[in-house]
Every structure is written in structure tokens, then in C-alpha cells.
Amino acid sequence: MNFxxxxxxxxxxxxxxxxxxSWIPVEGIKAPLTALTATIITTAGDAVSLAIGLIGVxxxxxxxxxVAEEGGLLKLAARGIRPLLIRLFPEVPAEHPAMGAMVMxxxxxxxxxxxxxxxxxxxxxxxxxxxxPEPGVATDAMALFLAINTSSVTLLPTGVIALRAAAGSTNAxxxxxxxxxxxxxxxxxxxxxxxxxxxxxxxxxxxxxxAEIPVKTHQKNGENDFSWRQTLTVIIGFCGLIxxxxxxxxxxxxWIVPGLMVTLLxxxxxxxxxxxxxxxxxxxxxxxxxIKIIPYLVAIMVAIGMLRGSGVMDLLGSAIGPYTAAWGxxxxxxxxxxxxxxxxxxxxxxxxxxxxxPAIGPDSYTGYLVSTLQGSTxxxxxxxxxxxxxxxxxxxxxxxxxxxxxxxxxxIGAIVACKIFLQ
Numbered sequence: 001m002n003f004x005x006x007x008x009x010x011x012x013x014x015x016x017x018x019x020x021x022s023w024i025p026v027e028g029i030k031a032p033l034t035a036l037t038a039t040i041i042t043t044a045g046d047a048v049s050l051a052i053g054l055i056g057v058x059x060x061x062x063x064x065x066x067v068a069e070e071g072g073l074l075k076l077a078a079r080g081i082r083p084l085l086i087r088l089f090p091e092v093p094a095e096h097p098a099m100g101a102m103v104m105x106x107x108x109x110x111x112x113x114x115x116x117x118x119x120x121x122x123x124x125x126x127x128x129x130x131x132x133p134e135p136g137v138a139t140d141a142m143a144l145f146l147a148i149n150t151s152s153v154t155l156l157p158t159g160v161i162a163l164r165a166a167a168g169s170t171n172a173x174x175x176x177x178x179x180x181x182x183x184x185x186x187x188x189x190x191x192x193x194x195x196x197x198x199x200x201x202x203x204x205x206x207x208x209x210x211a212e213i214p215v216k217t218h219q220k221n222g223e224n225d226f227s228w229r230q231t232l233t234v235i236i237g238f239c240g241l242i243x244x245x246x247x248x249x250x251x252x253x254x255w256i257v258p259g260l261m262v263t264l265l266x267x268x269x270x271x272x273x274x275x276x277x278x279x280x281x282x283x284x285x286x287x288x289x290x291i292k293i294i295p296y297l298v299a300i301m302v303a304i305g306m307l308r309g310s311g312v313m314d315l316l317g318s319a320i321g322p323y324t325a326a327w328g329x330x331x332x333x334x335x336x337x338x339x340x341x342x343x344x345x346x347x348x349x350x351x352x353x354x355x356x357x358p359a360i361g362p363d364s365y366t367g368y369l370v371s372t373l374q375g376s377t378x379x380x381x382x383x384x385x386x387x388x389x390x391x392x393x394x395x396x397x398x399x400x401x402x403x404x405x406x407x408x409x410x411x412i413g414a415i416v417a418c419k420i421f422l423q
Contacts, residue, residue: 004400005303012036012306019311032311039309040302047301051294059286061119064264065104066282069097071271073264088191089141091131098127102145109154109378119286121149121383122390129391136394143399144194146387150341150380150403151186151410154179157375160351164371167355169362175371178417182376185413190406197398296389300381304342313338328415329369332360336370341380341407348374369418377410 019032030038085092085099092098101124108117128142129135138146157179165172268275307313316338321331329337332354340347351374355362362371380403388396 005299008303008307012303012310012312015312015315016310036306036309039305043301043305044298046305047297048294051290051297055287055290057119059283059290062123062286063279063281063283064261065101065120065123066285067268067273067275067278068104068264069100069282070278071268071273073100073267088144091139092128092141096127096131098124098131098141101127105149109149117149118386121145121387123285125387125391129393132391136392138388138393138395138397138399140194140198142388142391142393143198143397143402144191146383146399147190147194147402147406148187149383149387150378151183151190151406154183154375157371160371160375163348163352164355164362164367167352167362169355169367171363174363175368175375178368178372178414178421179375181417181420182372182410182413185416186377186406186410189409190402193405194398194402197402200398292390296385297382300385304381307342308339328419329411330366332357332366333369333373336373337411340373340377340410341404347379365418365422368422369414372414372418373411376414377407380404380407 013036016032016036023031025031085102086094089099089102101120105117105120105124108120124145125142128139128145131141132139157175160175160179161172164175265275265279268278313335317331317334321334324334324337325331336347336350336354339350351370354360354370355367360366362368380400384396384399384403388394388399
């Protein structure tokens with residue numbers, strides 16, 4: 001991250017400086033370096049505003065999660081899908097709180113609840129850090145978990161569907177199958193690349209790799225011997241959930257968040273948990289975490305904002321756009337593919353501008369493609385800044401490479417899915 005942070009800032013300064021030298025003053029338009037300076041100041045403030053805005057939602061969902069944790073729901077949920085998670089995360093004990101937190105995070109992502117997924121993901125990262133033998137260095141489990149979050153398996157991209165409906169789409173939920181195909185492919189690549197890069201990293205640097213240091217798992221004999229029947233049951237249930245969300249997803253979207261709150265609090269009451277006290281204790285953690293991640297958000301958002309404000313993104317798009325168009329990625333959709341891993345708000349803005357463009361529209365191939373790209377992957381650098389910032393991890397190891405490979409797979413999957421379903 002040190003080199004990447006410096007490179008983003010350096011290339012942005014050089015490009016803006018080069019444009020400044022050939023700048024011809026135009027009334028009402030800022031000079032390149034003046035515009036870059038304004039971008040730096042604005043994005044730094046936006047980062048703090050974003051973190052402050054997260055305080056409320058993080059306090060809410062971490063409070064609910066505390067109720068679920070004290071009632072034992074997280075352990076029950078972890079047992080339900082541990083035949084899969086135990087194979088993905090063999091270094092994490094099956095009954096460890098990290099398992100339950102990861103279940104909640106992945107479930108929130110599946111339902112398109114990005115605001116809920118973030119607090120659960122931070123909680124999972126904090127629990128994974130309790131197993132970290134080398135603080136400050138990402139473990140294999142952390143890297144894999146973050147790569148899966150980058151690929152962001154999503155059954156119901158509610159925000160994108162709402163934006164498409166507002167843009168006048170005749171089939172706002174038509175992106176459900178394309179998004180599902182793209183996100184499944186990107187997640188498969190995320191898992192494969194994270195596992196492969198973890199092995200390669202251990203061979204290249206065995207003395208420093210955190211995964212080389214044994215971790216006590218406190219597992220009983222035979223705890224990892226789960227039957228394939230359990231795994232098959234989980235897979236069938238997951239497939240059933242996919243069908244349910246594809247068929248009834250738009251109708252169910254409004255029920256998800258309030259239904260989740262009522263379910264978790266009702267479970268707490270049933271298990272005789274003091275729900276109010278538990279909720280308040282969890283909410284306090286959300287407040288503290290939101291404040292802790294501010295420096296990390298400022299750093300990454302300023303660097304990415306400089307890339308946009310300096311014109312680097314425009315130059316990159318004009319240089320490779322004609323080539324990507326031949327492979328199914330039109331010039332109008334290229335900015336979305338480039339910006340999606342870098343800036344969630346920026347990508348959302350591009351999506352809105354694209355599908356509201358009368359020359360494109362939400363139901364064209366380009367409209368479907370940018371909608372699928374927005375719903376099928378997550379903002380890699382934002383997720384890294386927030387999740388690793390919460391546990392003070394500075395050496396991310398192979399996390400960034402796995403995340404970017406998942407992003408690339410998401411773009412490829414979106415192109416293929418749109419070509420298949422729009423024929």
C-alpha cells in the first residue's frame with residue numbers, strides 16, 4: 001500500500017502538471033493544478049463526512065449483532081454453513097466468533113445490504129485479528145475474506161434496481177441474472193486467486209508469512225470431518241435462495257432491513273438476552289470503529305480523487321477504449337469498469353449518468369452492462385481501507401492482487417452474461 005499510495009499521488013501530480021503547462025485559460029474553467037488542489041481538499045473532507053455518516057449505521061448493525069452474539073445466533077449460523085467455511089478457512093476454529101461474523105457479513109452482501117455488510121465485515125476482521133500471530137500483517141484468512149468481499153456475491157442489488165427504475169427502465173430487475181452470473185464468477189476467481197497467492201507467498205517468504213506461524217484452533221478431534229450430506233444441504237439451500245431472490249427479489253427488498261431487525265431482537269428476547277443493554281454495548285463499538293478508520297479513508301480517497309481530478313482516468317479511458325469495445329466493453333462503459341474498484345460513489349455517479357443518457361438508456365446493452373458492473377463487484381480500495389484500518393493492518397500481502405483479479409473477473413463475467421441474456 002505504501003508504493004501504491006505514493007504512485008497514485010505522483011502520477012496524478014505529473015499528469016496535472018503536464019496539462020497545466022499547455023493550459024489556455026478559459027473563463028469559468030479552473031486550471032488543472034487549481035482543480036487538483038480543490039479535489040484534494042474536497043475529497044479529504046468527503047472522507048471524514050463518509051466516516052461520520054458510517055457511525056450511525058455501524059452503531060445500528062453492530063448493536064444488533066451484539067444481541068445476536070449474546071443469544072448464540074452467530075454460533076448457530078456458523079454451524080449451518082461451516083461445512084463450506086471450514087474448508088475455505090481451515091485456520092479459523094469452527095466455533096470461533098469470527099465464523100459467525102463472517103456468516104452475517106456474507107449474508108448481508110448476498111441481499112445487497114452494503115451498509116449492513118460493512119459493520120459485520122469489520123467485526124469479522126476484528127475477530128480474525130485475535131487469531132493473528134503477527135499483528136499488522138494480513139493473515140491468509142483475512143486476505144481471503146477481504147477478496148470475497150471485493151467480489152461481493154450479490155443476489156439482490158437493490159440500489160441499482162431502484163436507480164434503473166428511476167431512469168425509466170421497463171425491466172428494472174432484469175439485471176438479476178446478469179449480476180448473479182458475474183458475481184459468482186468473480187467470487188470463484190477471488191477464492192482461487194487468494195488461495196493460490198497465499199501458497200506462493202509462503203514459498204517466496206516463509207519466514208515472514210503470518211500463515212506459517214501455527215495458530216491454536218482449540219478444535220476437537222474429528223471436528224473437521226463434516227459429511228458431504230451437510231455440504232450438499234447447504235448448497236441446495238443456497239440455490240433455493242438464489243431462485244427465491246431472482247423470482248421475488250424486487251417484492252421482498254423493502255422487507256429485508258426491518259425484517260432483519262425484528263428477527264434479531266425477537267431471537268434475543270426468546271433467548272432471554274437483555275436486548276437494550278446488549279444493543280447499546282454493540283453500538284459503542286460501532287462508534288469507536290468508525291472514528292478509527294478516518295485516517296485510512298482520508299488517505300485512500302484523496303489518492304483516488306487525485307486520479308480523477310488530474311485527468312488520469314480520462315487519459316486511460318481514451319487510450320484503451322477503442323480496444324475494449326471490440327471485446328464487448330463499449331467506450332461509454334469503460335469508465336465504470338476502471339472506476340468501480342477505486343471509488344464506489346464515483347462509479348455510482350457514472351452509472352446514473354450513463355443510464356439517464358437518452359442516447360444510451362437503462363435497457364440498452366451498455367445500460368445493462370454498467371448496471372451489472374455496479375451490482376457485481378465491490379470497491380476494492382475502500383474495503384481494504386476500512387477493514388484493514390479497523391485492525392491496524394499495514395502489510396496487506398496478496399490481498400490487493402486477489403481483489404483486483406476478482407474485479408477483472410467481474411468485468412469479464414458481466415460482459416459474457418450481458419451478451420448471453422440480451423441476445
